[in-house]
Structures are given as C-alpha cells and as structure tokens.
Amino acid sequence: MEYVIEMLNITKEFPGIKANDNITLQVEPGEIHALLGENGAGKSTLMSVLFGLYKPDGGCIKVRGKEVKITDPNVATELGIGMVHQHFKLVHNFTVTENIILGSEPKLFGGRVDIKKAAKRVAELSDRYNLHVDPYAKIEDISVGMQQRVEILKMLYRDAEILIFDEPTAVLTPQEIEHLMQIMKQLTAEGKSIIIITHKLKEIKAVAKHCTIIRKGKGIGTVVVDEVSEQDLADLMVGRKVTFKLDKEEAKVGAPILEVENLCVKNARGVEALKNLSLTLREGEILGVAGIEGNGQTELIEAITGLKPADSGVVKLNGKDISKMSVRQRTEAGIGHIPEDRHKHGLVLEYSLEDNFILQTYYQQPFSKGGVLNRKAIREQSETLIERFDVRSGQGSITTTRSMSGGNQQKAIIGREVVRSPKLLIAAQPTRGLDVGAIEYVHRELIAERDKGRGVLLISLELDEILNVSDRIAVIYEGEIVGILETAKTNEQEIGLLMAGAGRERGEQ
Known part of the structure; x- marks a missing residue:
C-alpha cells in the first residue's frame, strides 16, 4: 500500500516537555x-x-512514498499540503478574496494585483464545493463558520491535495458541523486526503476511516473506525474508563441569585441584539442557555459581567442592582466568569501561569501588601491550582500561558474562577475544544459549584452538554428567550425547534 503521507517515528521536544x-x-x-x-x-x-x-x-516524513524535508509552510504548500488552524489566520479588515490570495497574488501587467481574476476563481471553487462564500465580503462581517470556509478555500486555491483540519468543529453550530462533514466527504470523493484533529468521537464515527490515538505524546495505535465504539475510543484516548452520563442529585434550589429584567443591548454594529430579555437563576441550580451562535448570547454575558453596558433593563445579583457597576465591582460582588474566548477575555497570554491565576486578586492579601506582590503566596496558590485542576504545562507555575494547549489554558481559567467561590458562575462555552476526559472533569466542577448552593449560568452551543448538565434550559432566539424548559421534561428535538425559531409559543416564560 502506498501511503500519501507517512510520518515515521517523529520526535519533537520543547523546554521541559516531549510533545511527540x-x-x-x-x-x-x-x-x-x-x-x-x-x-x-x-x-x-x-x-x-x-x-x-x-x-x-527525530524521525522522517514521506509524501507519496518519497522522503521530504518540510522546512517551512511554503515547502508544505508546494507538496500539496494545506492546514486550517484552530485559531484562524485571517486579516479581519481584508475581504475574503484578499485573504485567500495573500502570499500568492495573481499580478496584472504593471505589477498590480488582479483581484477580479482571483475573485472569479474563489467564486468558482465556492460553488463547486457548496461553500456559499461571497468573495467580496469582509472577514469582520461574516460568521465564524463562514471564516472557516474561507480557510478551506485558501487551501483549495493553492491546489492542496492533503488537507489538515485542527479542531475544525470547535467553533461551529450543529448545522455548520453537518455542512462541514459533507464538504469533507466531497473533498475525499474527489481524491483529496484529510487529516482531522478532533476530540469529538461522534464526528470521528461519522466521517473517518482510520483513527490514530496519541496519549501524552506517544502513539497508542491506529484503529479502523468501523470496528470500535465511541466508548473504546474514549478509553484508549484517556487511558481509563470514561463515563459519559453525569451522576447528579436533583437540584436543591434556593432564592434567586441572578435576575435579568427587560434587558436591551445593541451589538457592535448598533443592531438590537437583546430585546427585553428577562430570566431568573436561583441558588443551587444550573440554568443552560441554548441557542444557535449569534442570537444574543455574547451580549447577554457582556451585560451581566459588565463588559458592555446595557441600553436599558436591570441586572440584579442577590436582589441588588449591579447594572451600573464596573467589571471589578461585579467580580468583587461575587461573579465568576469563564469567558467564551479564552484568549481575548480569559488570559494574558504573555504572562506566566501563576500571574494569570491572580488577575482578579493580585491587589488583595495574601497576594500583595502595600502595592508589593508576595511572590511566595502567588506561587503557593498556583501550585495548589495546578495540582487540583490537573493543569499540564512544560515548566509549571512559570510557564508562559501562550505555550500551553487550549485545554490546559481552559482548565487554568476554570481553576482561577472556581477558587474565588463566586455566588454566580457564568460558564460560556466552558468545554470548547476540550477532550472527553477534560469535559467530564469540567462538568463535575460545575455540578460541585451548584451543590454548594451557587448559581451557574451555562451558555453552550453543544446541545448534548446543555441537556446533560443543566437543571433548566432557556432557549434564546434573535435576542429573546423563547422558552424555558425543565431538562427532565424535554428533548433535543423540542429544543432544536425552539432554537430555530419554531414553536415559540410552547415554552412558558
């Protein structure tokens, strides 16, 4: 059998860690x-x-049977290898076409770039693969799913035959995931080969022929996907039995902890993103907010945490109006926030792990006194959290967070927020990009917070997660809550319909 790609005995080390x-x-x-x-x-x-x-x-790489030295991405491109990274590499104020041709621009006589010619080819590729991308749209104006399709077009424009997708579904809605799977099948039907990095077992079962499992930098083996179950894959990946079903007691619900009344918020473009939205979260419960991305979830989180002022309406924490408070005042009043974008709002990537752990508490004792940081206390706190939340990093407390994997960055944020014992924990996409072992862990932490009598607001695009973890589910559609359902009395079908804007009169407000 001639393989299209062979990576044989590859070894790669970084300071303090053997990654491969x-x-x-x-x-x-x-x-x-x-x-x-x-x-x-x-x-x-x-x-x-x-x-x-x-x-x-160490090790060697063969492409179509020939040994190659891939010294930089240009060599990879020449060999027909393309890659869609987990965090897209796009220039936001450029158009789709400008992004796609960056680095390989077709020139007109006189050295000017022939945008028309490029846009025509982009449109043809978009049609051929059902990508529905407008060549002249600006990146900042299109959805995340659309941006990903631009990344795919970038590879196709450069005639890539071997396509690498790194966590391609982490930021997509269920509908977009479905669409992406169809695109992948079409690409392989035309003879292209795809490597997909993912933690989502359902997706592997849906599209992959083979699956290679890596654990702690070592290859565990390659299996034929049709011959193994999701449970087998999970156990191979984590190295122990993984439980998918959450064991949780019934919620012991107390007084209202968060009351949102008639909230109106405009988005960055001045369009109304929340329209008179009201909801109540009580002590000792997890309220899941389900919805397709872009229906006001981000604005709701920003209005509660203080990242964005509401145009009208009230946010109350423990009966007290916090609508006019600053972010720091809200944090001190008892709000914990696991943000949906961990790089933008969760971490300072150039800081060490230990400094990221004290971002909200650095000015308080024991971490500082009289404006001077107490490094010993900071280090102790960091080591406790690393141990408790199993945060893996090359050099422990002094690791630069940028160098850590996405999942370990996420564990660090969760540890930092939970250890402050907030009355209200807002968890926005808390398991985005995490593997099944880490997801199981995060879900247990959220339930532990709930069982201590705290209120947890869970915002997630993963319907499975919402159904598995929440006690009640609020469905958001076009900036309004269109139904509030008891988790035990609903199903994926009913929620899916509400998310799509159908049957809005069903849910009781």
Whole structure:
C-alpha cells in the first residue's frame, strides 16, 4: 500500500516537555484519517511538524512514498499540503478574496494585483464545493463558520491535495458541523486526503476511516473506525474508563441569585441584539442557555459581567442592582466568569501561569501588601491550582500561558474562577475544544459549584452538554428567550425547534 503521507517515528521536544515521542502516522490516499488525543497530547504539534511550522528532532516524513524535508509552510504548500488552524489566520479588515490570495497574488501587467481574476476563481471553487462564500465580503462581517470556509478555500486555491483540519468543529453550530462533514466527504470523493484533529468521537464515527490515538505524546495505535465504539475510543484516548452520563442529585434550589429584567443591548454594529430579555437563576441550580451562535448570547454575558453596558433593563445579583457597576465591582460582588474566548477575555497570554491565576486578586492579601506582590503566596496558590485542576504545562507555575494547549489554558481559567467561590458562575462555552476526559472533569466542577448552593449560568452551543448538565434550559432566539424548559421534561428535538425559531409559543416564560 502506498501511503500519501507517512510520518515515521517523529520526535519533537520543547523546554521541559516531549510533545511527540516516536509517533508514527500513515494516511491512505482519499481517506479521512482522525487524530485523537487529550488536550496537550501532542496532536497539533505533530501536524505543525507536517506543515513545516516546527522542525522534528527525530524521525522522517514521506509524501507519496518519497522522503521530504518540510522546512517551512511554503515547502508544505508546494507538496500539496494545506492546514486550517484552530485559531484562524485571517486579516479581519481584508475581504475574503484578499485573504485567500495573500502570499500568492495573481499580478496584472504593471505589477498590480488582479483581484477580479482571483475573485472569479474563489467564486468558482465556492460553488463547486457548496461553500456559499461571497468573495467580496469582509472577514469582520461574516460568521465564524463562514471564516472557516474561507480557510478551506485558501487551501483549495493553492491546489492542496492533503488537507489538515485542527479542531475544525470547535467553533461551529450543529448545522455548520453537518455542512462541514459533507464538504469533507466531497473533498475525499474527489481524491483529496484529510487529516482531522478532533476530540469529538461522534464526528470521528461519522466521517473517518482510520483513527490514530496519541496519549501524552506517544502513539497508542491506529484503529479502523468501523470496528470500535465511541466508548473504546474514549478509553484508549484517556487511558481509563470514561463515563459519559453525569451522576447528579436533583437540584436543591434556593432564592434567586441572578435576575435579568427587560434587558436591551445593541451589538457592535448598533443592531438590537437583546430585546427585553428577562430570566431568573436561583441558588443551587444550573440554568443552560441554548441557542444557535449569534442570537444574543455574547451580549447577554457582556451585560451581566459588565463588559458592555446595557441600553436599558436591570441586572440584579442577590436582589441588588449591579447594572451600573464596573467589571471589578461585579467580580468583587461575587461573579465568576469563564469567558467564551479564552484568549481575548480569559488570559494574558504573555504572562506566566501563576500571574494569570491572580488577575482578579493580585491587589488583595495574601497576594500583595502595600502595592508589593508576595511572590511566595502567588506561587503557593498556583501550585495548589495546578495540582487540583490537573493543569499540564512544560515548566509549571512559570510557564508562559501562550505555550500551553487550549485545554490546559481552559482548565487554568476554570481553576482561577472556581477558587474565588463566586455566588454566580457564568460558564460560556466552558468545554470548547476540550477532550472527553477534560469535559467530564469540567462538568463535575460545575455540578460541585451548584451543590454548594451557587448559581451557574451555562451558555453552550453543544446541545448534548446543555441537556446533560443543566437543571433548566432557556432557549434564546434573535435576542429573546423563547422558552424555558425543565431538562427532565424535554428533548433535543423540542429544543432544536425552539432554537430555530419554531414553536415559540410552547415554552412558558
């Protein structure tokens, strides 16, 4: 069998960590090959080696049977290898076409860029693969799912035959995921080969032929997907039995902790994103907010946490109006926030792990006195959290957070927020990009917070997560709550319909 890609005995080390330890990956032509592993297992590192972003310390790479040295992404592109990164590499104030041709611009006589010609080719590729992308749209004006399709077009424009997708569904709605799977199948039907890095077992079962599992930097083996169950894959990945069903007691509900009354908020473009939205969250319960992305979830979180002022309406915490308070005052009043964008609002990526742990408390004792930081107390706090939340990093407390895997960055944020014992914990997409072992862990933490009598507001695009973790579910559609349902008395079907704007009269307000 001639493989289209062979990575043989690849080793890659970083300070304090062996990211890839003698891993072998062999991809057949025209297949979708899944790469599965926990956060920080070394999957993205391995693909970055294949794409020329990192140089391996050992091992060799063969493309179509020939040994190659991929010294940078341009060499990868010439070999027909393309990659869609987890965090898209797009210039926001450029158009779709400008982004796609960046670095390989077609020139007119006289050296000017021939945008028309490029846009025409982009439109043709978009039609051919059902990508529905407008070549002249600006990146900042299009949805995340659309941005990802621009990244796919970027690879197709450069005639890539081997496509790498790093966590492609982490930021997509269920409908967009469905669409992406169809696109992938169409690409392989035309003879292209795909490597997909993912933690989502359902997706691997839906599209992949083979799956290679990596655990803590070592290759565990490759399986034929049709011959194993989701449970087998999860256990191989984590190295122990994983439970998918949450055991939780019935909620012991107390007084209202968060009351949102008639909230109106405009989005960045001045369009009304929340329209007279009201909801109540009580002590000792998890209220899930379900909705397709872009229906006002972000504005709701911003209005509660103080990141954005509401145009009208009231936010109360424990009966007290906090609508005019600053972010710090709200934090001190008892709000914890796991933000949906961990890089933008969750961490200072250039700071060490220990400094990120004290972002909201650095000015309080024991972490400082008289304006001077107490490094010993900061280090102790950090080591406790690393241990308790199993945050894996190359150099412990002094690791720069930018160098950590997404899942471990997320664990660090959750640890920091939970340890402050907030009365209200807002968890926005808390398991985005996490593996099943880490998801199980995060869900247990949210339930533990609930059982201590705190209120948890869970905003998630994952319907499974909403149904599994919440006690009640509020469905948001076009900036309004269109139904509030008891989790035990509803199902995916009913919520899905409400999310799409159908049957709005069903849910009781």
